[in-house]
Structure formats: structure tokens, C-alpha cells
Amino acid sequence: MKKTTCLACQGQDASFFTQKNGCDVFLCRECGLIFVWPVPENHFALYEEDYFSGAKNELGYADYESDREILGGTFKKYLKKTEAILPRKGKLLDVGAATGHFLELARKNGWEASGIEISKYAAKKARKKGLEIAVGDFENHEFSENCFDAVTFWDVLEHFGKPDLAFKQARKILRTGGILAINTPDSRSVLARIFGKRWHAIVPPNHLNLFNCDNLKAVLEKNGFEVMKISRVGKKFSLQTVFKVLANWQENPVSRKISNYFLKSRMGRINFYLNLRDNIFLIARKK
Numbered sequence: 258m259k260k261t262t263c264l265a266c267q268g269q270d271a272s273f274f275t276q277k278n279g280c281d282v283f284l285c286r287e288c289g290l291i292f293v294w295p296v297p298e299n300h301f302a303l304y305e306e307d308y309f310s311g312a313k314n315e316l317g318y319a320d321y322e323s324d325r326e327i328l329g330g331t332f333k334k335y336l337k338k339t340e341a342i343l344p345r346k347g348k349l350l351d352v353g354a355a356t357g358h359f360l361e362l363a364r365k366n367g368w369e370a371s372g373i374e375i376s377k378y379a380a381k382k383a384r385k386k387g388l389e390i391a392v393g394d395f396e397n398h399e400f401s402e403n404c405f406d407a408v409t410f411w412d413v414l415e416h417f418g419k420p421d422l423a424f425k426q427a428r429k430i431l432r433t434g435g436i437l438a439i440n441t442p443d444s445r446s447v448l449a450r451i452f453g454k455r456w457h458a459i460v461p462p463n464h465l466n467l468f469n470c471d472n473l474k475a476v477l478e479k480n481g482f483e484v485m486k487i488s489r490v491g492k493k494f495s496l497q498t499v500f501k502v503l504a505n506w507q508e509n510p511v512s513r514k515i516s517n518y519f520l521k522s523r524m525g526r527i528n529f530y531l532n533l534r535d536n537i538f539l540i541a542r543k544k
């Protein structure tokens with residue numbers, strides 16, 4: 258059986274879990290991290306136009322730009338929870354800012370917000386709205402040190418090939434007492450346990466790691482953070498997204514047909530709030 262070192266706890270008991278989309282997925286028997294190894298070299302190439310409009314790419318968003326309203330509800334909730342911990346609004350960096358929905362909201366709420374985004378396509382869209390956004394990978398980008406009050410990882414931690422580097426970078430650029438706010442799928446949620454290898458969040462090479470509450474807290478503490486809040490929150494979903502997830506999960510032509518129908522139909526835009534309890538929300542403070 259293939260084995261490798263765990264990316265979160267550095268334990269030696271991570272063994273082969275499943276293979277999907279040409280990637281080997283491992284599960285750490287010590288801390289429960291699910292991760293892709295080796296990290297595919299060209300995985301950044303995923304995040305071009307297709308990823309955000311989803312016509313061809315089954316891994317990405319149905320239509321990120323017009324999901325604005327749906328995402329907006331989730332982002333409002335995240336921002337409110339962040340401000341409850343850090344009421345003083347200062348400099349904020351949104352990592353994986355995409356087309357800038359969260360940046361717009363944060364600015365409206367009085368933050369001096371900027372972003373970084375791997376996709377040139379998405380960053381260009383954000384800039385057209387007058388938003389400040391850098392293009393590149395967060396882990397290796399040159400930022401001023403100790404200068405941000407808040408760094409946000411919304412739906413982004415699971416995309417890092419080497420999450421440890423992202424935590425180190427966040428620590429470096431935050432001022433002491435500044436916060437890192439994260440949401441990410443929970444690999445120890447009931448849903449993840451029921452679906453096992455078919456859990457909808459196991460979608461390499463899009464998702465490269467899947468944490469749980471315990472190992473995420475441990476890895477942050479190891480990197481000089483103190484966890485202030487950890488909970489599981491729901492998200493708003495559109496019918497398009499739900500049927501796309503089902504189709505990817507079931508892997509049969511009938512559910513793919515249904516999914517394609519909802520992608521094209523206005524009905525697919527119907528959205529609702531759902532707490533599947535498999536989405537971790539965490540706020541940590543730089544010590």
C-alpha cells in the first residue's frame with residue numbers, strides 16, 4: 258500500500274485512500290487529513306475562465322459572476338462573524354478573491370480591502386470594478402510584513418497544495434493580534450463519513466487538502482496562531498450547484514442530463530440556505 262507523510266501533522270501513517278481525476282488521494286490515519294499527493298504541477302491552470310463559468314469544467318462554479326447574490330449572503334454572514342471578533346476595521350487581504358464579491362462587501366463595510374487571485378480572468382473582472390487585486394499564488398507572493406489586520410481564506414484553503422506554506426505566509430503578513438479567518442469543508446462531518454470516498458468535497462485536482470476541526474486547530478497553533486472561534490456554518494446553494502454536485506457524485510448520464518438542464522434553465526438560479534454541517538468556520542489570531 259502506498260504511504261506518504263501527512264501534510265498537516267507530519268505523521269508517517271498517511272495511506273492511499275482513493276484515486277480520482279487522475280490524482281492519488283491519501284488519508285492520514287493519525288489526524289484525518291485527506292490530501293492529494295503528489296500535487297499536480299499544472300493545477301493552477303484550472304482557474305481560468307471555465308472554472309468561473311462552468312460551461313465545460315465540471316469542477317468549477319456554475320456561474321460565479323451571477324452567483325453574486327447567493328454568495329453575497331454567505332459572505333455577509335462571514336464578515337459579521339469576523340467583525341464580532343475584530344471590530345476595529347483596518348487592512349484586509351482576501352486570498353482567492355475571485356471576481357471580488359467579498360472585497361466589494363468588505364469595502365462597503367469600511368475595510369481597506371485588497372485581494373490576491375490566481376486566475377488572471379477573475380482578477381481582470383475584479384479590477385474592472387475598481388478593486389485592488391494582485392495576480393499570483395498567495396504562498397509565494399511578496400507582501401509587506403506585519404501589515405494586515407485580517408486575512409481571509411474563503412473556500413480557498415482546500416486548494417493549497419502545501420497548506421503549511423499558506424499558514425506561514427498569513428502569519429508573516431499579519432500584525433500581531435491580527436486575524437486569519439477560514440472556511441473549508443470538514444472531513445470529519447457526518448456527511449463526509451456517510452459518503453466516504455464519494456463525499457462531494459473530494460474533487461482533485463481542484464481540492465488538494467481537506468481538514469477537520471481538530472487538525473486545523475492543531476496546525477494553526479503549531480504555526481503561531483491562537484484559535485478564537487470554531488464552528489460549522491451553512492451556505493446558500495443554487496439548484497444548479499446542487500444538481501452539479503449530485504451529477505459528479507453519481508457519475509451517471511441521467512443525473513448529468515438533469516444537471517445540464519438546470520445549468521441552462523432559469524430555475525437553476527433558485528437558491529436556498531442549507532447547513533450540511535460540513536463547512537468549518539474558524540477565526541485564529543496571530544500570537
Ligand SMILES: [Zn+2]
Binds near residue numbers: 265266268285287290
Ligand atoms: Zn496527519
